[in-house]
Amino acid sequence: DTGVSQDPRHKITKRGQNVTFRCDPISEHNRLYWYRQTLGQGPEFLTYFQNEAQLEKSRLLSDRFSAERPKGSFSTLEIQRTEQGDSAMYLCASSDRAHEQYFGPGTRLTVT
Amino acid sequence: EDQVTQSPEALRLQEGESSSLNCSYTVSGLRGLFWYRQDPGKGPEFLFTLYSAGEEKEKERLKATLTKKESFLHITAPKPEDSATYLCAVQGGGDDKIIFGKGTRLHILP
Secondary structure (H helix, E strand, O other): OOOOEEEOOEEEEOOOOOEEEEEEOOOOOOEEEEEEEOOOOOOEEEEEEEOOEEEEEOOOOOOOEEEEOHHHOOEEEEEOOOOHHHOEEEEEEEEOOOOOOEEOOOEEEEEO | OOEEEEEOOEEEEEOOOOEEEEEEEEOOOOOEEEEEEEOOOOOOEEEEEEOOOOOEEEEOOEEEEEOOOEEEEEEOOOOHHHOEEEEEEEEOOOOOOOEEOOOEEEEEEO
């Protein structure tokens, strides 16, 4: 069973550095979503792709954040000039319809 | 604006003590209400989708129900392995993103 995978699982970086996370969705899924989750909160929507097209971005997503999904397969989320407030779990999910979303294990980012 | 409120924030039960978790929502044109289970340090695990008022879904000791304003997750005779955070989420008519509540942390004591 090849579910959603994310890499790396953990990332520690210094403030001001750039980081990039990768998400590999379930192979037959054409929709891919990024969420951010902090302690004690539910996941917050960041952005969403259908195939290679980025269809929606949250107002939470500052211009330091960028996401891509070349060729409609895997996706990357880059954070430039990281800040301590960026420390969170970054979750990726995929779906084949606009309903049930299946989540990966997440990437935990710590900015020191 | 779409909104999801879950209660209680935390719940401690003895093994075998049945209870219910509440999810109240406001959304424009509900397309789906979702329940997920999340273990510490892991991504949410999909449990159920409910589409319309009156619908019910069951899986092992869990049963989800839906009305026009809220959903309940009923846990019957829970076991310690049911301990987790249970998240409720809704998808409205405007777009494909889903909005999550903060979750209910459930702890089942042996």
